[in-house]
Amino acid sequence: MKLLTDCTRMRFLAFLVLLITGFQAAFAQLNLSDPIPTDPKVLKGKFANGLTYYVRPNQKPEKKVELRLIVNAGSVLEDDDQQGLAHFMEHMNFNGTKNFEKNELVSYLQSIGVEFGADLNAYTSFDETVYILPVPTDKPGNLEKGFQIIEDWAHNALLTTQDIDEERGVVLEESRLGKGADMRMLDKYLPRLMNGSKYAVRLPIGKDEILKNFKPDVIRRFYKEWYRPNLMAVAVVGDIDTATAMKYLRQHFATITGPASVRPRTEFDAPARTKAEAMVVTDKEATNYTLQIIFPSVKQEPEKVLTDYRKFLQRELVTQMINRRLSDLVRSGNPPFPYAQASFEGWARHYESFYAAAGFGEWGLEKALTALTAEIVRARQHGFTESELDIAKRNMLAGVEKAYNERNTTQSSTIISEYIRNFLEQETMPGIENEYLYTKEMLPGIKVDEINKLTSQWLAGDNTFSLITGPEKAGVKLPTDAELVAMTQKGLQQTVQPMEEKAVASSLMEKKPVAGKVVSKNVDKDFNAVTYTLSNGIKVTVKPTDFKSDEIILTGVKKGGTNNYGVADKYSAQYAASVVNTMGLAGFTPTDLEKVMAGRNARASADIDNIKVRVSAGSSVKDIETMFQLLYLRIMEPRKDVELFNAYKQKQKMQLQFMMANPQYAFIDTTVKVLYNNNPLMPAMVPKPEHFDAINLDRAIEIYKNEVGGADGYHFFIVGNVTQEAIVPYLETYLASIPSQNETPSFKDNGVRAITGKKHMEVRKGKEPQSLIMAMWHGDIKYSEKLEMEADALAEVLNIKVIEELREKLGSIYGGGFYAQVSKEPYQHYSVGMQLPCGPENVEKLLTASREEIDVMRTKGPNKVDLDKVKSQWHEKHRTNVKENGYWSGRMEDVLFWGNDRDHVFEYDKWIDKLEPSDIKETADKLFGGNEFISVLYPEGT
Template identity: 60%
Template sequence: MKHISYYLRSTAVCIAIAAALPGISYAQDMKAPLPKDPDVVTGKLDNGLTFYIRNNHKPANKVELRLAVKAGAILENEQQLGLAHFMEHMNFNGTKNFQKNELVSYLQSIGVEFGADLNAYTGFDQTVYILPIPTDKPGNLEKGFQIIEDWSHNALLTDKDIDEERGVVLEESRLGKGADDRMLKKYFPKLASGSLYAQRLPIGKDDILKTFKYETIRSFYRDWYRPDLQAVIVVGDIDVATAKAMIVKHFGSFKNPANERARKYVDVVARKVPEAMVVTDKEATNAELTIMFPYTKKAEDKTLGDYRSSLVRNLAIQMINRRMSELTQSAEPPFPYGYAGTDNLIHGYECFIVSTGISGDNVSTALNAATAVLLKIKQFGFNSNELEVARKNILSGLEKSYNERTTTDSKAYVEEYIRAFLNGEAYPGIANEYNYHKTMLAGITTAEVNAAIKKWTASPNTFTLITGPDKAELKFPSDKELLAMTTKGFKQVVKKDEEKKVAASLMTTKPVAGKVVSQQMEEGFGATTYTLSNGIQVTIKPTDFKSDEILMTGIKKGGSNNYGVEDKNNVKFATEIMDNMGYGAYDPTEIEKILAGKKIEASMTIGEISDDIKCSSTVKDFEPMLQLLYLQIMQPRKDEALFKAFKDKSAAMLQFVTGNPQAAFADTMLKVLFNNNPLARTAFPKKEDFDKINLERTIQIYSDEFGSADGYHFFLVGNVKAETAIPMLETYLGSIPAKNKAVSYKDNGVRAVKGTNQMTVHKGKEKKSLILTLYSGEIPYSEDMSLRTRAVAEILNIKVIEEMREKMGAIYGGGFNGNMAKEPYERYTIQLALPCGPENVDKLLAAAKEEIQNLKDKGPDAKDLDKVKSQWIEKYKTEIKENKYWTEKMTGSMFWGRDKDRILNYETYLNKLTPADVQDAAKKLFTNNNEFTAILYPES
């Protein structure tokens, strides 16, 4: 299970907003209470258990079940450190109705995948269990409610089960160890304002996890797993009456313990004096500066006035982040990245923070720039243009949610109701929220937004933190010097920024349009392919999966394999460089402002054998998306200052990446795997790679790859009408000139070393190892063999869970991944990754070999293959109602020539797969001369 990460410097950059109920006018009394979504049935049983039920038909025949418990690490005593999280594990390892391993096995058999679907997480104040249930088979729903009932109060917690799970939890603890963890333990007491949170990291302490007495965890379970601290959330393809009856049946007789302990939340004392701290580690990979203001009580949204105040806060956060972003996109950026937000680490409290990346010689530059942003807002405020941009962006997000209110996935609602239970978040409903946004945003003034920033930054008692690599070349200040620098930063004299006018649109003149010259129905896909006069093909598939989503992908043959060593870095960074310089007449900052309020994405990628474009938009923003795409294809902008800024920022952020033991290991492994071939991929770019980029050559490569119509095929899927889209496609795609140049890709000859090879790397202070094994080779491609290769990997993953995790207790996560490729040459790869302790490396390697040999000798158990099929079919049933699925599948069939029938009749082909097929594939894939194993050990 995943527990909430305890690398806790992440911030909530915007206020989470709910979704779902009919409109109430802003003209109403601001003291009026916020309504609750009428589409949600909420209530409490007599025992205090809370429930939320919502009927929702996307996806069909599936119900999302959640059990949320207001119990986490903060409730542990000194003998229980880590046991809230351990308890989460135990609920998957023996309950009244599911003995150890039966739960996972049963759920796999009905198509629920362990980890991807079935999961849980533990935080400071909560534990949440996640269970999606397919409902198209009788009995599944009843079993689902039985499972969450067992989680709530029927864990067995036998001595044997507890002891067998210790190893798994310790392996999860091991995964988190390293530079970030070591630094965290030094600064976290200050970050948490000296509260109990600093002593209750959810993962706990290893010595307690190894030795705690059985009764210690049973005591935690009895005290805190009780109905008045729990909520059952049910969202999906189920009627409300059935769901409520199930809840009453399974939870109605659940009783609270006698003399129950009071569930209290931690109070925080605000910092009384300013403080600063510098923490370094030899294995840290990047340096960061954070300024944290004191924690204050966080008010819940209970009234319309509260909701309006949250909108003000949301605007303020967005506007300050826009200023931070503009600095990072400038010709001389003071820091490589920067952001501001509210930290909600401590329940019921929040604090305002500003954080930036730094390098050793620019601490004062970054700190002064960050504090100057705050000072300028406090002294001069935001301007009207900034407010308008923020308004548009916020409203566009709500508008999309409102437009998609009938096609919203159940998972989105489930997460909302979890927050409502745990944090008291309001959920008035999307119709109300959209109405509030439309009416309230227009009346919010810059003065109100400015006041919010002033309130957050009023206290001088900040905590300034630097974390970074312990390297001689980095000249970080002392704690005392950093405190003095912070004080000086907040006393600097600042000047008001010039307000720049925002252009109305990306393009002042439309290009000369081409024409559709032919069209062809694509039988089975429900699509039509249109050929434009310049040769570009566009396949359009209208769907009703999402009410306000249009996806468009473009592809042509080409790619980095066509270039030699001298162009390696020019090709690798070409699209990033163009994004950092802008398009048409505008730099990136100007483009973002022009596109304010538009839900648009458009990205370009140069792959190994193809040039790829991915775009998305709402229905109303389709034309602006095409305009942006046209500029990206036809008008890349040259800006040498921004190019230099890109190189400097990238080099600074990647300078120390190989200080991380696993990064250094991956880097070394790839060199050995590909025999130091200079054309082979690398794990991470090096600082010197950026010095090798030639801007003129990079622009030329980018234009050669993307800038002509030759060979393009676009796929357009979503809520799109051909009669509306075609004139715009003729204008923005049909105007791209054709150069009548044959486009192609090539095999650049890069191959993994042959034979059986093993290498070791000794790196890192912590007792952590990593096994990476690659089985690869060249065999004829077929779609049958491709399916079988993936099945081989998934069959082995079942054994990884059963044997290496549950029986051996030697890993927390890891497993196999298998695939085949036809281009640029026919091949297969199966990868095995196993993070573990160094003492378990040999045992795990032997166990992996044994499972592979068993698969070759005996084939898979029929039950295991049925589990794989069930999981794939459940995934397929969801995916075929998603636009992304059809863009990918039509690209595979119509561009790369994959068999259409296998897409349209997937289940038929899958059901034909037999254990003998998988066994035969295993024999072909796992030979004695195609195995490369790399092992990371800690330093001696």
């Protein structure tokens, strides 16, 4: 069971109780021995053939239904000769079924606005396979076909020999993408970590030799045996009524028959470790050192009664408190590790274990291990303090309260995930009304003594598995397996002191700033918004919406940015915002700030890019003033802390010291240097340790104040559940009070340009047979929004051809594609990029095929069918986007700050409809007719 997963309307009876008697009277009715109920808004049932179904009407977003086919079968059920075929079967369901021939399925869905990979998708894990299909219902027939598609996936896959053979290359390319240092280390430690479980020898990607050579009947056997009704569920959530959903479910699924004889669906165990063990695994291409300490697996029984729900809350509180302690250490002036986390996790269904992990530097293992085990020991010996528990409770309640407030505006794709877990893992689904009720009732009664007693039980025992993974580097001495066991045991037996209670501030501001005034306002009927001009010159545009019941988002933008600084300030400017963030704000360290913010749904951050400053904030309705206070302090009161700055630098350097050992990072770094002719102001695509040594703290703070601080040039946009009248006092207090220097911020073109002409280069890095093609076509061009849209359409049409030709016909890639950008600032230019990860043997074939597709675009243009697919996808996205707060914040900024054409916002669908193949042809000839840069990664020795 998980919090915040199923947001529904309140049941009528509960609603009456809460109105008449208040929450406390309702709480008094709870009996912890009562079963956890099922949310009445979901209809769950089972057909006679054993297939389970879930139906839940939900109107967010409108005219869309989310469909899921859930198969309780994954790689752990494979026979020895089927390793990788559960996942291969997932691929085959997109490559020919009874009602959709090969490629027809993806083509049809693209034509109705469903994007392959982004919307249409699937995944295979150890225990299950889940198919994801969102269906736009704005056109007749879409819904019927959607149900036909998932029925075909369930039992109508064709699995022809030709289709299977043609898909081998695609799956092998997906396998290739996962290879490298992490996979090589995983192959070594997984059997020991999983302690003899079958999970250790059934990674979903399988074995390449089987993927290359299996006989077609082997995968047909898997499909026949495991894709059967009693191991399947169909979930239907969205803008659909229950009667219609049930009509389609009965029509397509009630009569599916399974095999005459069935194999039992075995639940595999995760044997508990009976002694302490450890492994140290290294690889020359690994990029960081990580320590993990994993406790023995424990079988978990599904939650059934309210007592179980209470235990779930207790465990969530413990996890939150341990992680807060680890986070405090990470953010301290002398951090023992650059990152750390702890959790109750499970790699086998119905089993979980407590684990803790931390990074460490070249010589920092003992320090990291001692600190990590100290927190485990401190938690199990001394438990937690009253103040720690209070903070955790407030945060938990704030989270579930926000989910409750959003119960009528929650996305269908979020809701449906809980039904998947219910079918596969028997997670209960009481509904957010009940979860909110239970959390408010149970949290006050959870006392620190009982939490501490449970913690000592959950973290008991020393039969841990300790694991170190990291770079293999001469001169770096790591322990042997036996030495690591001894070090861990020593750490778990150390003596530690209880955590001290620390006072926590109750407010962000003791004194509010001196307020300014609204001096004028302008109504924008197009945007249904009002723009206020404040006494310090700041402009604020406010647009009330009802898209989300408990969401307010704020963005602020002004011109400026890192382009205004030279080589000496490059890294001080680039990292100014993150440096300031790591030191806290006003009088609060990051740790103090987190405690002050406990139980409040509010955030604020700042960022500086090459031509602008952006501040972002958000909150729930009740925490709007807290959001404004955070925003004010983020702009006006950066905090200087030399100790935290030095710790920040050290952590960054520790994590980046081996980054260049990764072949792809090294390739990208080399490629960018050549692309920009080693210009010292070129963008730093791959951060390096020496970049952080180049930061001057005082200069970074000065740049932050210059760019982020001050009122001059700011335009803020506020969208969400706000009223224009109620927000004015906050604008006057926290924004109009920001001082103005009466300056006009601006950005500049710093002259950084990619090299011109045609350049092809090769880089050789890495031992795996992996290549990566990176190409860019670029140049100066007169900007227009029409050209920008045409360039985007060109890239998307090319991506359709990448799927059809390079992936499905050639079988030479798994993923990759084109992107396009046409920019107005800081100078008018364009770039079209292409990335194709592949095998070295396929590089020339893919370059030739991609050139052929580009040539077709330049000489003939796209065919109308492909362009119409792109247009359908854009229409569908737009129909959803216009009901999102973030969309309107961005569009108002485009028009009201950057001066773009408002017609492009309010007539967007018409702009899409005007696109013709001839437009794309003309644009392709412009964009591919100039400078060309191609860089290819090959493995060493080729």
